[in-house]
Amino acid sequence: MIEETNRVGYSRRLHPFKLLLCPNKKMLERSIHLARSLFPDVYDERKKYRTFHFSFAWRSRQIISIGQNYPDNTNAKAMRFAKRFGNRKQMEYPYLHAEVDMLSKLWGRYYIDSKMKVVVLRLNSKGELKNSKPCVGCSNIFSALGVGKIWYSTNTGSIARL
Numbered sequence: 352m353i354e355e356t357n358r359v360g361y362s363r364r365l366h367p368f369k370l371l372l373c374p375n376k377k378m379l380e381r382s383i384h385l386a387r388s389l390f391p392d393v394y395d396e397r398k399k400y401r402t403f404h405f406s407f408a409w410r411s412r413q414i415i416s417i418g419q420n421y422p423d424n425t426n427a428k429a430m431r432f433a434k435r436f437g438n439r440k441q442m443e444y445p446y447l448h449a450e451v452d453m454l455s456k457l458w459g460r461y462y463i464d465s466k467m468k469v470v471v472l473r474l475n476s477k478g479e480l481k482n483s484k485p486c487v488g489c490s491n492i493f494s495a496l497g498v499g500k501i502w503y504s505t506n507t508g509s510i511a512r513l
């Protein structure tokens with residue numbers, strides 16, 4: 352079956368949030384749009400990587416933080432978060448995930464709680480949405496902080512809720 356893909360790139364046939372999560376549709380579309388607009392710059396800088404992760408934190412109708420992954424170097428922020436939240440795998444491999452980059456920009460400056468909504472997106476080098484389900488470590492951090500409203504892109508180009 353041919354999937355109908357709309358302007359912002361997720362499948363009409365597959366996206367259940369259209370009906371179930373109407374209030375968040377705009378937020379998801381704006382996140383996708385923003386990820387695409389950020390994409391060319393990062394792509395120039397990091398040609399050797401094929402995919403790009405972005406994480407957006409929303410409060411009401413505003414983006415309060417944007418994070419990006421940095422897969423090429425281990426990172427002190429990644430290590431701090433890994434230790435603070437007891438994520439063993441990240442202590443061993445402290446590469447900065449988009450979610451932790453996003454949270455680290457809010458840390459100490461913004462009260463992080465369940466009102467925050469998070470959208471995590473991964474784009475391949477063609478700008479297509481790919482699976483960006485948060486890893487166990489990032490999921491652990493979100494649940495410790497009480498952040499439960501999390502959406503991510505899937506390999507079929509749709510958006511799923513964690």
Ligand SMILES: [Zn+2]
Binds near residue numbers: 448450486488
């Ligand atoms: Zn992660």
